[in-house]
Amino acid sequence: MSGFLFVVPPLVGHINPAVGVAARLTADGHRVAWACADPALVRRLAGADAHVYACAGPVPGAEGAVRPPDLRGAEALRFLWEWYLLPLADAMAPGVGAAVTEFRPDVVVADQQAFAGALVAERLSVPWATSATTSAEFTGAYDGLPKVAAWLRSQLAALRTRIGTAAGTADPRYSPHLLLVFSTPELIGPQAPLGERIHYVGPSLADRPAGPGFPWEWLDPGRAKVLVTLGTANADAGGRFLAECRTALRERADRVQTVLVDPTAPPSADGTDKDVLTLPSVPQLPLLERMDAVVCHAGHNTVCEALWHGVPLVVAPIRDDQPVVAGQVVDAGAGLRVRFGRVTAPRLGATLDTVLHDPAHRAAAARIRAAFRAAGGARAAANHLARLAAATHG
Structure with missing residues (x-):
């Protein structure tokens, strides 16, 4: 059996897809370990018995890692790299190196934004695979921004001189050995690149830790149901948007019931509000089985989880990869953008009405659902990793 070291940033949306893959590998008898700047978060998501090597590094929400909520576009991207991704890579590198030395993996599975995993693996001559938890990097997102693309390349080249090897040539975002993309061309579109090392496995969904109980009896079978969520990293920017959502959805309360996720608001889980249920968090995967539409920020995980269930979307991207993912949803016909x-x-409200009542959006979501489920998810990703490990011994 082989050993796999998952190197992940301390971000829920990047760890969750890897959890299902790691569980499959473990079930097949392989050794699995993790390297992360927030071991407690990995254990919360992957299980208390997860083998985690602690790394230094900024954790979102900590001093210096808080991004101003009004940053958008190129400014937001530059802040993300200069104040988070690059410092995270520099800080994680010693811990990742120690983990590789002690655990001796056959393959390092490096999240696409955990640059230390790729560069340290390259320096130590360990094969590495990319875990691409968003497909934005594969869609020519920087084609119209040559200065931005050049700046990113220069930053990665400087990072390689600090924590990698001067003899290395690979971009740490794209493994030359194996790229696992947790989406499919049916969502990404015709620009999805092809190649022997690129595998589109669709969403990797695994059982999540049980959170606070959800009042399932609150759901009204006589009304359409809508989930409104901005994910785990956008509470700082969502106040005005969520207020507009509440107003629009209350105006449709005779035919629409809403579950609204707002980490900053007091919960209304006592059931006295029969129209809009506000909670700081929800069991998203089982809840999506009951939803008719999702209003969200176009975060890759939320979009893919909704489409896995065949649920169309209203997307309102904020920053980072979200405009690209929103464009994929609209181009695929599975939702509309605001x-x-x-x-x-x-x-x-008008946009939501269209998504709820135009059958074309639900049909497109169903088409992507079929493609996602045929792609194999965590099982397919684990098989590709096992083959890469086997090839290293051949």
Whole structure:
């Protein structure tokens, strides 16, 4: 059996897809360990018995790692790299190196934003695979921004001189051995690149730790049901948008019931509000089985989880890869887009009405659902990793 070291940033959306893959590898008898700047988060998501090597590094929400909520576009991207991704790589590198030396993996599975995993593996001559938890990097997102693309390349080249090897040539975002993309061309579109090392495995969904109980009896079978969520990293920017959502959805309370995720608001889980249930967190995967539409920020995980269940979307991207993912949803016909910073309740309501009642959006979501489920998910990803490990011994 082989050993696999998962190197992940301390971000829920990047760890969750790897959890299912790691569980499959473990079930097949392989050795699995993790390297992360937040071991407690990995154990919360992957299980208390997860073997985690602690690394230094900034954790979102800590001093210096808080991004101003009004940053958008290129400014937000530059902040993400300069104040988070690059410092994270520098800080994680010693811990990743120690983990590789002690655990002796056959393959390092490096998240696409955990650059230390790829560069340290390359320096130590260990084969590595990319865990691409968003497909934005594969869609030519920087084709119209040559200066941005050049700046990113220069930053990665400088990072290699600090923590990698001067003899290395691979971009740490794209393994030359194996790229696991947790999506499919049916969502990404015709620009999805092809190659022997690129494998589109669809979403990797695994059982999640049980959170606070959800009042399932609150759901009204006589009304359409909508989930509104901005994910785990956007509470700082969502106040105005969520307020517009509440207004729009209350105006439709005779035919629509809403579950709204707002980490900053007091919960309304006592059931006295029969129209809009506000909670700081929800059991998203089982809840999606009951939903008719999702309003979200176009985060890759939320989008893919909704489409895994065949649920169409209204997407309101905020920053980072979200505009690219939102474009994929719209181009695939599986939803509509609104402007996060400027949408009004009337506009949002009208858009939601279209998504709920136009059968074309649900048909497109069903088409992507079929493609996702045929792609193999965590099982397919684990098989590709096992073959890469076997090839290293051949």
